[in-house]
Amino acid sequence: MxxxxxxxxxxxxxxxxxxxxxxxxxxxxxxxxxxxxxxxxxxxxxxxxxxxxxxxxxxxxxxxxxxxxxxxxxxxxxxxxxxxxxxxLLDHSLDYLRLNPLVERATPILLELRRNVRERVDLSLLDDLRVVYAARNQSKRETFFATLVGHSVPTFCASGGRAMLALLSDAEVEDILARSDLKPITVKTITDPDAIREKVREARELGYALALEEVVPGEIAIGVAITGPDGRPVAAIHVAGSLSEWQPEDFAQRFAPLAQSAARAISRA
Missing domain, CATH: 1.10.10.10 (Winged helix-like DNA-binding domain superfamily/Winged helix DNA-binding domain)
Known part of the structure; x- marks a missing residue:
């Protein structure tokens, strides 16, 4: 990687x-x-x-x-x-998290989702060309970076990033792709702009985005966007599991509805 x-x-x-x-x-x-x-x-x-x-x-x-x-x-x-x-510096990280109303509203919903799915559940915040993890509820197997609040990945390849891109206009998607450094994180990271556009279109149709080994080798992740009062994407829920335990279709069928329900609850709040 x-x-x-x-x-x-x-x-x-x-x-x-x-x-x-x-x-x-x-x-x-x-x-x-x-x-x-x-x-x-x-x-x-x-x-x-x-x-x-x-x-x-x-x-x-x-x-x-x-x-x-x-x-x-x-x-x-x-x-x-x-x-x-x-x-x-950790004092300021704490201040940001405790005073962020979205993180406050999302926390109990994320904890309940984690109890139900028994896989890793993350909350990421949209920051233009990247998504930043503000909450990470771990599963039984993790790499070090996957445990850290504040870690971030490019919007174009994160499952939650693509879920949020799906709620933007085509012009906004094109602007983000044009300004992004489309470098791979793993050998499976999709960097071709046309392929990324197709993934965004797929997320619009499904209501969630699926990423396979694009950020962590061997990992499958579902992303569902959270919207603000104006209907624009502000954050995303990620549910991540291991491809050694799940087939992509089974993972999506099992966890996408649960992640979507949690995202709707946070958005309404």
Missing amino acids: TSWSPRARPKAGTPEEQARDPLFVRSIARAADVMAAFHKCDAPLTLAEIAAAAGMGKSTAQRFVHTLRQLGYIERDPTDRGFVPGLR
């Missing part, structure tokens, strides 16, 4: 637009750039690596890293090989 770092940032505008914005605080944006350097790393980062990833000089990066260390947002790696994100 290839490595993918799907961490999107809010659209902050061009440097020219930022300079014209009297409320935009550039130093905060640069601190965010320093923290974003860790999105693509698989190991602690040196100061030079942080500076390069953040697009700033080493002396400037040193000041930002020092300040963020003092505040608890960056720490030295225990083996002293470089810097890693600090524990204080």
Whole structure:
């Protein structure tokens, strides 16, 4: 499986637009750039690596890293090989999850769904070109990344991502595909735009999307979209199982109706 770092940032505008914005605080944006350097790393980062990833000089990066260390947002790696994100960041993750009304409404419904299906049940949130997992209710077999809240995958290949694309207009789907980096995560990831469009059309007809080994080898996943008050997709339920235990048709027949019912309940709430 290839490595993918799907961490999107809010659209902050061009440097020219930022300079014209009297409320935009550039130093905060640069601190965010320093923290974003860790999105693509698989190991602690040196100061030079942080500076390069953040697009700033080493002396400037040193000041930002020092300040963020003092505040608890960056720490030295225990083996002293470089810097890693600090524990204080988890406070903000908790704040986001506990204050997000969708996550609050969805949690008891997801727990009940997990009890019924006895497979992994996830909640993902739509963030343009990626879906971000905000809740993960595990089954008996998991890889490490599949247990982590905050992990994300491309919208174009996630079952929940395609379920949400199915509720968008063709023009919006085309825009997302045009801006997506259509690189495979596994050897089974569908990256051909025409094939992805066909999967989106299939999801529109069925009311759910099915993905086979596109994110995790050996995994089958069903995605069902959750809509907001305006009827637009905002999140998705994923039910994931093992192809060593399920045939795709049996998996879909067994779990799609349950996932759809849960998604409708969350959407109504």
